[in-house]
Amino acid sequence: MPELPEVETTRRGIIAQTEGSQVKQIQIRHHQLRWPVPKELEQHLPNQVILSVTRRAKYLLLATQKGTLIIHLGMSGNLRLLPAQTPAQKHDHIDLIFTHGWLLRYHDPRRFGAWLWTDQPIEHHPLIKPLAPEPLSDAFNLDWLAPKLKNRRSPIKTLIMNNHLVVGVGNIYANEALFLAGIHPKTLGNQLTEKQLAQLIQQIKQVLSRAIEQGGTTLKDFLTPDGKPGYFEQALAVYGREGAPCLVCQTPIEKIVIGQRATFFCPNCQKAVH
């Protein structure tokens, strides 16, 4: 479900009531997520104070004195802040219960998400270490990306969804960024000109920033932690718009499949290279 803007929206929604708060207890109803939820969470989290709530790529990081709770929302996960007495419903797999009478509830029908623990510096964690720079930081620039794509023969759409090259961009924003940059999604990495690449980097930053400002994209059931939807869906130019007129040139938007993922583009604004 969530790409970077939805994860960032979640972070902002939970920070006021989690950062600086003391954990009373963690209740795990379903241990099987993407990976088994480690027992260390039950051992270490009670009585710990959440020192910070940060984000790295699509991971949420809740730091304590003993270690860091790593949360990934997968395809269908969300976090809600609720009064501690609120009865759990279907797919409410984990509660992080605070001493102040509220809980952070993890809901994830497909269970592709993750709750993990590390007592090492977070940048050493095997899932975090290989990640590309934060897309909204200055470190994500042409000097980073150009050498990485130089010898790549995969479609650029696939490449910008690869965490080791670009983080935070999932299927929605990959489609949107390529449209904004005027690049055909099938263009191979090594076929992009430096000018196109600079444009793509700029548009990735732009589309992610704007989506964060709008509280993310709500397609099915994404809700911010206080239960409100995101408002970016109405700003999507190509995603989910097969057959609808391009917002720039009125050409019907086309849908194809690249790397087993639905891909939307304007055949006029995003010309294929020959």
Place this chain on the structure above:
DNA sequence: ACATTGACCTGGGAGC
């Protein structure tokens, strides 16, 4: 090292 495919899950909608 890189490219491609399968795997993990559930729910919703289309079509019959």
Place this chain on the structure above:
DNA sequence: TGCTCCCAGGTCAATG
């Protein structure tokens, strides 16, 4: 109404 099939916002692991 109910069945089957397909699709879905992620990404790791296995395979060539």
